[in-house]
Amino acid sequence: MISLYLEQTSYLHRMPAGIKLLAMAGLSLALYPIEQLSLLLVLAMLTLLIYASLGRPAMRGLKVFRSLVPIFALIFIMQAWSVGVYEAFALLLRMATLVLIANLITLTTKMDDMMTAMMPIFRPLRLFGVDPKRIAFAVTLLIRFIPVLMGVTQYLLEAWKSRGGGRQLWKLAIPLTIQSIRLSDHVAEALASRGGIRSVKKP
Amino acid sequence: MQDKSLVQIALYAALIAALGLIPPVPFVTGIPITAQTLGVMLAGVMLGPWRGALSMALFIFVVALGAPLLSGGRGGLGVFVGPTAGFAIGFPFAAFATGYVALMLRKLPTFPATLLASIVGGILVLYVFGITGFKLVTGRDWLDATKIMIVFIPGDIVKAVIAAAVAQAVVKGLPDAVYTRK
Secondary structure (H helix, E strand, O other): OOEEEEEOOHHHOOHHHHHHHHHHHHEEEEEEEOOHHHHHHHHHHHHHHHHHHHOOOHHHHHHHHHHHHHHHHHHHHHHHHOHHHHHHHHHHHHHHHHHHHHHHHHOOHHHHHHHHHHHHHHHHHHHOOOOHHHHHHHHHHHHHHHHHHHHHHHHHHHHHHHOOOOOHHHHHHHHHHHHHHHHHHHHHHHHHOOOOOHHHOOO | OOOOHHHHHHHHHHHHHOOOOOOOOOOOOOEEEOHHHHHHHHHHHHHHHHHHHHHHHHHHHHHHOOOOEEEEOOOOOHHHHHHHHHHHHHHHHHHHHHHHHHOOOOOOHHHHHHHHHHHHHHHHHHHHHHHHHHHHOOOHHHHHHHHHOOOOHHHHHHHHHHHHHHHHHHHHHOOHOOOOHO
């Protein structure tokens, strides 16, 4: 399954998801008012130490940062230019630490456990007649169909390239959308012919 | 909600994830534009405001659960505390606004109607969320936060045009599939 979760055991893996989420909320709030660079540096180092304590796969999990580099650089330049380099470093460290801590939870919590921990958010929806089971079913369906649609995308991309490619890559969005709509009709029919979601015992 | 709507919502969310797989195209501003916000615009147009918003909410929820579905392989809770958190949170609202405006403009031909709807929902509404989130995370003032975001606007206008072109092509191919065009 596509997930950022690390398949291993550690003290963080054993901690219940709810506690981890609450801890993250608390830490994020505590981190906001900190302005001193030295303290922020210590906290960032501590967070990195936790990553190191989880072993090499966790360090590899740090690569999520790569896609954030352009926006971080942009923010750094703006901040250094208008306020000062010291403040720019402080801001960068604070943001990076926040993202690292949050990412840590994602790395050490199974999607199932995370979902169970987040389910209480949906409890109020019962008042509007929404069965949490349907939400769980939608999540399962989404996760199941991502590889299918990624396969379709890949196949369309290859067909595109073999026909000479070209610059108007966006045109792939048309067959991709049409294929998804067709697929969704087929899945809906298949589901209806099997008695609908009501009959799904365990999503 | 009918089972069929639920399937549509889930599959559309999966489509947004697949769109994140299309390689980003470097645009004139030097910042790569990804197909993902294109998907947000299309969600509103194809599914209408309510189902469009629900499918984006589902997508964002699964990202929060830890699936690396945002373009560039980003995902997990880190997304919601980073500088671009506002955009992710704004996805459902942007899809809703796009669908709403598209329904309002039903009398107009497909292309201008979806173009206008995509600009209002996928750019205006999305950036209100994006800039607010950016301001909260970085502590910049409104003007600075807006200035940083301006570099992304030209790419997003291109995406709105593409969303309109895609909607037009789909209406031609499968007229019943586009909710805001029935």
